[in-house]
Amino acid sequence: MPGHDIIVIGTSAGGLKALGAIVGTLPTSIDAVVFIVQHLAADKPSILPKILADVSSLPASHPSDGEPIQKGRIYVAPPDHHLLVNLGSMRVVRGPQENRFRPAIDALFRSAARAYGSRVVGVVLTGYLDDGTVGLQAVKKRGGVAIVQDPKEAEYPSMATSALRYVKVDHCLPLAEIPDLLVQLSKQPAAQEETYPMTEEIEVESQIAEQQMNTQEFLKNVEAIGTRTTYTCPECNGSIWQIGKSEPVRFRCHIGHSFTANVFLSEQTQNIETALWSAVRAMEEKVTFSRQMSERMKNYNLESAAAKYEDHAKSLDAEVSLIRGIILKGFATKRTIAEAEEE
CATH class of the missing domain: 3.40.50.180 (Methylesterase CheB, C-terminal domain)
Incomplete structure (x- = not known):
């Protein structure tokens, strides 16, 4: 033997x-x-x-x-x-x-x-x-x-x-x-x-790793071992299934990306951070453009219009500061999670 x-x-x-x-x-x-x-x-x-x-x-x-x-x-x-x-x-x-x-x-x-x-x-x-x-x-x-x-x-x-x-x-x-x-x-x-017989979960997930199934076969099999959630995959934005009910909680998407709960949370946090930085960039561009327009209005002695553009720029600046604060707070939260994982 x-x-x-x-x-x-x-x-x-x-x-x-x-x-x-x-x-x-x-x-x-x-x-x-x-x-x-x-x-x-x-x-x-x-x-x-x-x-x-x-x-x-x-x-x-x-x-x-x-x-x-x-x-x-x-x-x-x-x-x-x-x-x-x-x-x-x-x-x-x-x-x-x-x-x-x-x-x-x-x-x-x-x-x-x-x-x-x-x-x-x-x-x-x-x-x-x-x-x-x-x-x-x-x-x-x-x-x-x-x-x-x-x-x-x-x-x-x-x-x-x-x-x-x-x-x-x-x-x-x-x-x-x-x-x-x-x-x-x-x-x-x-x-x-x-x-120790083969479980359906091990068989299906092994086939997913080898990419041995077409789309219809995958959907049928992943439905058999998981429950569809309202989440989307942080890698490809596809549908997500929770696999089984045991710990650690874990997920798979319709492509086959797999995450435990800790990694899924980390990926979601990273995607949110990326989206927030994109918002900061877009808003800062708008601040710069609004101030440029304000100067143009001043050159034409359109003081009222210039003031409106400047007020809009100041308002956007304040909102950018709020978003930056959210991002920085997120960094602190991620450090806390990492420290907890090491305990």
């Missing part, structure tokens, strides 16, 4: 050091394969596989779409692409962003849980916000093992803290203890797959 030989690791800020500490001590004899998602800049090439290969005895690479899976290797999601796991092979696709990220940890974890069930070990490391939590829930639903880095030692504890809050985690450990545990788990027989 296979062991827990499908290891999926997710990290974000502070992840390079954490990944090095784990893969750097994995033996070449480990009977498992490692898949890694670290949040990366979409517009820059990644040298993460080279860095990991330099510190590890296992070869590391960015896989290509459809590449067969080989044990004893490390596969790293390339920039701006989701890394997804199928039986025996991998998909590398530019599906919809999840929690503002592509590659996304949740997408990798969910696909592995779908393909390999109880053989999967999910590991959430240092990082901001909560990508990885929903994916780790999928791993647990399919009988896999959930490991979280001890947030007390994580450089950025938000991801680990979120996973501990919403997932029944099997092991919460410092980095130094994770590699030995992974080796042990790879040798332990996994539970029978039929003990």
